[in-house]
Amino acid sequence: MLRLNQNRLGWFVSLALCILVLFPLAAVIVQVLLPGVFFGDWKLGDLRLLLELFNRPLWLKSLENSVLLASGTTLLAALLGGSLAMARATWRFPTARLLDAAVWGLLITPSFILAQGWVMFAAGGGLAVKLLGWSWVTPAVFQPAGLVVVMTLSKFPLAYLSVYAAMEWKVEQLAEAARLCGASAWRVWRTVQAPLLLPAFLAGAALVFMDTVGDFGLPASIAAVYRFPTLPYSIYSALYTSPIRFDMAGVLSFYLVLLISLAMLLQFYVMRKSRFDFLSARAIPAEPKPAGRLTPLLTIGNLLFLLVVVGIPIGTNVLMSLFRTQSGGFTLDNLTFAHYVSLFADHSQLLAGLGRSLLIASVSALAGLALGVAVSFVLTYSRFRFKRWIEVMSLVTLAVPGVVLGIGYIFVWNQAWLEKIGLLLYGKPAILVLASVAGAVPVITRIMVGAMAKVPNTLLDAAQMQGGSLLNRVRLILAPLIRGALLSAALAAFGSSVFDLAVNAILFPPNFFTLPVSINKAFEDLNFGYASAATMLGGGTVILIILLLEMLLRRKVART
């Protein structure tokens, strides 16, 4: 009699993560040991390559820069995203919805587009200098601290969403008890409310760390003006050589995984000290209170903030999509809608690609949600032996550059024997879905873990005592309590997979162009206007879909 219990769920989740993440990644890292293993060649590789990290100036510098950039960004983005989420969840003020939209927009916009926007704004001949005459912007942005700030302003949405999702429910009596004992509002926040949000803060911080450490778009674009090689940069340069050095990419990926594991270990150490499950039957859905005197302050602050984080990178891109020539600048006769018109003109290759990308992203968001919830459940409630492994595996794809994962997918899914059992997935669209799910799992899992941390095991145990099956417990008790987080997670996964370039570029089947591949092609052919217009069209469509789903489903949450 097969009964789905927590242990079986643990094994199921491990297997799924092995197939989606571990095998492909291991296939690349094993290149260090056995470079020809997938081509029937059992020659040993040169293991000294592992220590080369400390000999090669580029590699060492890359490691240093990656650690610096990622830790700085993590700290700032967790603080920024977390505080914004708390302000948004506590007070009601006009323009608050705009903040949500901006967060989603930033989350799904590919980092190279954001980076390009910042570069065009801040570079020597950029908008800041030309239009506004702010010559101080250039040196301020193009230095390590400046990069950390730009990165923070691009990555804070991960922390924001994590904390915001965790504030969906609150147990007023905890705060009320403290107030009754004479604590000030500030003291209550500092000693009761903030500590309870710690898991969500840390989850958000972890996401920011991984996403930053593995980001190629921003360092590469900024490198145009200011040399700042990071680990992903070095990985690319190992692949962009001939003969291709998969073994070098393997070594550097190995160190990336090591970095992530260290970060996870740190998080685990901090979290171990206390319990954070505080939801009880007295919990109520959190409703923002009117901000009162603070309203004008919050509104103006919010608008100014949005002007910087969205206005600069995305605004610059919008301008680019409207400029006839990039150097023509902001004059009336240089403005045109021609790039948008051309999106619909050329055999609608682009629209077909957009359709495919949306379909793949929807399937993978749903599949990813199912897997992500299972992973988070195991991490939060089970005593499964290999929990820590599952946790690392569930995050790794965020930090490892997509191109590395893509190559791993080819190694794994292109072995001749798979053909006999019909599983030779490389060359079929199914592989894009698999890779997309792998890419979506980290975001989903982090958001879900943050939300589940507040739901005590006892609520589930009580149901189990009454004979509720695991699925029923999840469906009837857990799911309603974390419904907002479920929605956030699915939408985040959907949005970010639409634009997942690296995996798409390596894995797309013949004649099966997707949106990011088309955008990148336009960009590499120097059709900046077309590339920006395509990004705006794709991004706009995705944001509309997300906001629509938010409105339809979020309201339902509030009513129930």
Next chain:
Amino acid sequence: MKKTKTKLTGISLLLATTMMIVSACGASGNNAANGGAQPSASPSTESASPSETTPASETPSPEVQDEGTLTVYLNDFDDIIGPMFEAATGYKVELVKGNGAEIMSRIQAEKGNPHWDVVWLDAMPSIYGMGEDNQLLTDWTPDNAANLKDSYQAYVPANKSFYPTGAHAAGVIVYNTNAYTADQAPNSWDDFAKPEFKNAVGMADPAIAAPAFPFVARFFSEKQLDGGQAFFDSLFANGLKVYPKNPNVAAALSSGEIKAAALQESNAYGLVNSGEPIGIIWPEDGAPASVRVAAIQKNTKNPNAAKAFVNFLLDPATQQQLIDQGDESYFEPSVPGVNPKADRAADANLVAADAAWAFEHEAEIKQWFADKAVK
């Protein structure tokens, strides 16, 4: 207990359905990439409308039947080459487009079970390396190879593993016309080291940008490794800015952040044609060339279509059409009787590094540049 089981079956069903939907998408979107159960797509005689572009040279009765649809990996001309080839020969073709590095990554990762039949890239050294690695069909001569200009015959390696279809400048000198007049602009590569161009010059990073390697390779092969390093050191000392890719160079040039650059030929003419204030100078000492070559995979399952494709690329009518309608239309054709773009400089002087030499030193040269990125 029973209930749990039903639930579990439900989940499995859901998963199975998802998988089926996914693979159904696969079946309709694509069906030949892995040379699977697709019936032979042999040339359909009735559909082969012999247009004026048709090469009149196909082998009449192939000994081996093709097993699937021809799959070509390429980095340019994907907009037009498919229909052109299908109309001319009746063979169906599927394309995988990527930048040079993406295509090479795919090819190398697929090595155990290749999905491609023909590769057509402007990366002669890398493809030469594949020939040395025994991955390419050798000792086959397309009928149209007899057409090749002498300078292009010289590129064909001894084992005949690839054929050149044209070449373009991996770098020409471009300058912002708002900053310099044609007289003030640098007009030889050595000028990049002159004090008047301090901090004003940019180029793409050979460690990241595929077209940038043939550019630097030419200097290294001409001046030897030490001389090449000394040359680029003199440019670095003069504040040379290295951007990851050609588009970044172009953007920096348009924005005025740099005033001159070494830029890939099509990109340079593309900027001029889109109205950017850019001037182009072909240096007298020659512009380093990037040679586009086509090669057939050693164990291709579609040898007839693959050979037809390579032969088709060497047809003057094909190369003329690529110049007239293609996206990378600024190039020097490899066969005579083809007119390059009218606005392409008549005295364009292309010089290429020897493929074998460039392949042998590629890793070394790229690493030298990559480590320079640190300093």
